[in-house]
Amino acid sequence: MFRTARGNRKRPGSHRIRVTAAAAAAGAFLVAGCSSGGDGPSEAAGGVPVVEKGKLTTCTHLPYPPFQFEKDGKVVGFDVALVDLVASRLQVEQKILDTPFENFKTGAFLNSGECDLAAAGMTITDERKRNVDFSVPYFDATQALLATKKSGVTSLADLKAKSKKLGAQAETTGESYAKAQGFDPVAFESSDAVINGLRTGQVDAVVIDYPVVQGWLKDPKNAAEFTLGQNIETGEQYGFSVKKGNTALVAAIDKAITDAKADGTYKKLYEQWIGPLPQTTP
Structure with missing residues (x-):
């Protein structure tokens, strides 16, 4: 899915701290050397550095269902569930910061030590690889x-x-694709704004991630108003990003993803948040 590497999904004001559903249910479960409370950088299990004791701090930008969104006062979604697997492996709890998306391209919040990783349905690109590790x-x-x-x-x-x-979401690969096809798309700063623009007649059609469209069309009102057109294969893949050089955290994330695919957890989460797992998915 040509998941737009979203950008410029800005909102005024400082970023907000959110709690994942898993963290809220389980509470903090920490190991020696990662005691709860206190500020400042520390280490999680296996010597993985974290910016806050007992936490794996994730930068994201809300909402972007089914990858990350709020439900019943909690942040949930496919990305959130996968990062919870990483947090569990590191024996810490995930904390989420809702941040402007343009910072994901530069790695600003990672470099400033505000977050350990970024999880935002973000496409891996060579341009981004110059600023962050995936x-x-x-x-x-x-x-x-x-x-x-x-x-x-x-x-x-x-x-x-x-x-x-x-229409398309601003600073996304979807917007870039539309421009490459000769369009001058109306840019919206969030997925909510995208569908609102479609609903209010600002645009007649939008290009956006297929799972997002799937989620929208589950609403009978949307299904009555909108129709799914062509799928656009672009060969893109999403990755979680970390500060350049943070090899220990990359290794922990990679291990969590690989193990989840091997033991069936990935399939279960995919079907929970997105739908049937394509047979071509490794």
């Missing part, structure tokens, strides 16, 4: 075209032929 890919990404039923649009070719307006 885990192994954890998701094969595809984009989809979602259009209003009244537009009669089912493909980008239709959109051009009928001179309809296209």
Whole structure:
């Protein structure tokens, strides 16, 4: 899925601290050398450095269902569940900071020591690799075209032929793809803004991650208004990013992902948050 490496999903004000559902349910479970309380950098199990004792601090940008979003006052989603696996392996709890997405491209919050990793449905690109280190890919990404039923649009070719307006999330690979196809898409700063723009007639169709579209269409009201058009295969993959040189944390994340795929946990979480696991997924 041509998951847009989202960017510029800004909101005014400072970033907010969120708690994952798993952390809220389980509470802190720490090992020697990672006692609860206290501030400042420390180490988790295996000598993995963390920016706060007893925590694995994750930068994300909300909402972006099904990868990360709020439900019943908790932050949940596919990305959140996978990072909880990493936190469990490190014997700490995950803490989430809701931050502006443009910082994910530069690694700003990682470099400043505010977060240990970024988890935001982010596409691995060579440009980003210059600023951050990535885990192994954890998701094969595809984009989809979602259009209003009244537009009669089912493909980008239709959109051009009928001179309809296209939208995308700002600073994302979806927006970049649309521009590469000759469009000048209306840029929205969040996924909520994207679907609102479609709903209010600011645009006739949008290009955005297929799992996001799947989630939207589960709502009967959306299913009545919108139609799923073409899938756009771009060969993109998502990864979690860490500060450059943090090899210990990358290794821990990679191990958690690899083990989850081997023991069936990944499949279970994928089906819980996204849907049937494609047969081609390793």
